[in-house]
Amino acid sequence: MKNNRLFFWVLTGPGTAFLLLFLILPLMSIVVFSFWRTESYHLYADWNLDNYRVLATNPSYVTFLLRSLFMASVVSFVSLVVAWPVAFFITRYGGQFKIILLLLTSTPFLTGEILRVTAMQQILGPIGLINMALTTFGFDPVTALMYSKTATAIGLIYLWLPFMVLAIHLSLLNFDFELLQVAKVNGARPLRAFWEVTWPLNRAGSAIGVVLVFIPTLASSITSKFLGGPNGALFGNILAHQFGSTGTWALGSAMGVVLFVISLLVLYIVWKSIGDLNRSGITIKGGAE
Template identity: 55%
Template sequence: MKGRWAGRALLGVPTVFLLALFVLPLLSMVVLSFWRTENYHIVQDWNLGNYITLATGGAYVTFLIRSLVMAGVVSLVCILIAWPVSYAIILYGGRYRLLLTLAFAVPFLTGEVLRVIALQGLLGPVGLINAVLMALGSAPLRFIMYTNVASAIGLVYLYLPIVVTVIYLSLLNFDARLIDAAKIFGASPLRAFVEVTWPLNLFGTLIGFVLCFIPCLSATLVPRFLGGANGTLYGMAMAQQFGESGTWALGAAMGVVLFLTSIIAVLLVGMRVDLRRTGFTGFGRG
C-alpha cells in the first residue's frame, strides 16, 4: 500500500510538472497560433492566416532551411570533434577522466550571453584572431566576422561540451573487452571500431547529436551577435515576433512549426537506427 502511494507520488510530481510547465504552455501556444495580432493587440479571431503566411511568405521557409542546415552541420562537427576527445579521455584519462570531462563543463559556469559576447570579441574585426593576423601584417579573416561561419563556430563552442559529456558517458559504459575479443578473432583496430565500438555507442552518439541539434535549431543569441546581416536564423526571427514587432500570433505559429520540425527530425534520426543493435537496453533483449 505504502509502495503504491510512493510510486504515485514519484510519478505524479513529474507528471504535474510536465503538465504545468510544458503541456499547458504548448497548448496555449497552439491556441495563440490560430489567432492574429493587429498593432500589438491580440485578436481572438480563429484563422489559419499565420500558417499560410509561414508557408507562403518565403522568408520564414528560408529561415527554417538555414536553421536546419546550420543545426545539422554544427551537430555533425560537434560529433566529429567530441568522439576523438571522449575516446582519448577514456583511453588515456586514467584517474583524471572525470576531471577532464568536467573541465569541458567549465564554460557553463558563465552565462550564455557572456560566452557569446566573449566569442564576438574573439572573432570580430578587433578580436584576438584578427588583431594577431593584422599585427603580423596579414589581412583579417573576413569570413569569421559577422557571418554564418561565425555563428557555426559559436554554436559548436556552446554545445560541444554537452556532446563530449554524452559520448564520454556512453563510452564509459561500453565494455572495452569486446574490442579485445574482436582483435583476438583477427579484426584490425579500424574494423573493431567500425563493427564493435561505433555501433555499440551509436545510441549515445545520437543522443549527443539530438541534444546539440534541437537547441541549434532554435538558436537566438548566437546569430544575433555573430551572424551579421545575412545570418538571421529561425529562432532569431521567432524571438523577434515576441519582442519588438509584437506579432505574437505569428511567433506562436513559428513555435508550433519548430516543435513539429524538431520531433520529425528526432524521429527521422531514430527510425534509421536499430536501437537493439546499439546496445540500448530499454526495449529488452528481444
C-alpha cells in the same frame, strides 16, 4: 507492492504535476495561439490558418528555416566528429581523472549563452584576437571569421559541443572495451574495429548527442545576432522579432510550432535509427555501473 506504487507516485507526483502544468501545458497553448490573430499586441481568438499561410508562402520565412536547418546539420555533424575521439579518450584512458576531464568540458556551459558569445566575439570579430594578431604580424585578416555564418557556426559549436561529449561518454560508460581486444586478436585494424564494433554499439550516444545539439541550434537566435552580422539572421532571430517590436505573437506562435514539430520529427527519426535498444548503448535505468 501496492505500497510501492503509492510511494512512487507520492515522490514523483509533485514534479510530474509541475512539468505538466508549467512546461507541457504552455507548449500546447502555443499550438492554440498559432491559429489566432494578433492586433496591436493582443491575441484574439478568431480561428484561422493565416499564420501558417504566411509562413508557407512568404519565401523569406522558408529561406530562414532552410538556413537554420543547414546550420543545425553542419554544427551537429562537426560536433559529432570532434566529440567522438575526445569522449572515447576520456572514457577509456581517463582513469581516475575521468570526472575532472569531463567536468572541464562542460563547466563553461554553465556560464550561460550570452557570456560565452561575448567571449567568442572577442576572439572572432574584426577587432578580435585572431584577426588583430594576423594584421599585427603582417598577414591578411580572415574575413570569414568577422560577422559571418562561419563565425555563427563556430559560436554554436562552442556552445553545444559539451552536450555531445557528455552523451557519447554516457554511452561509452557501458561499453565493454574488451570487445576491441577481441576484434584486434581476430585481425581487425583499429579503424575497422571502430566502425564495426564501437560505433554500432554506441549509436545511441551519438544519436542523443546529435539531437541535443541539433534542437537548440535550430532555434538559436543570440549567437547569430552577435556573431552572424547583418546578413546572418536565422529562423530564431525572426521568431524572436515577433515578440519584440512587431508584437505579432500569433505568427510567432506558428513559428514556434514549426520549430517544435521539426524538433519532434528529428527526435523521432533519430530514435528510429537507433533500432534495437539493447544493442545500442542505452542504459534504461540510467545507472553508470
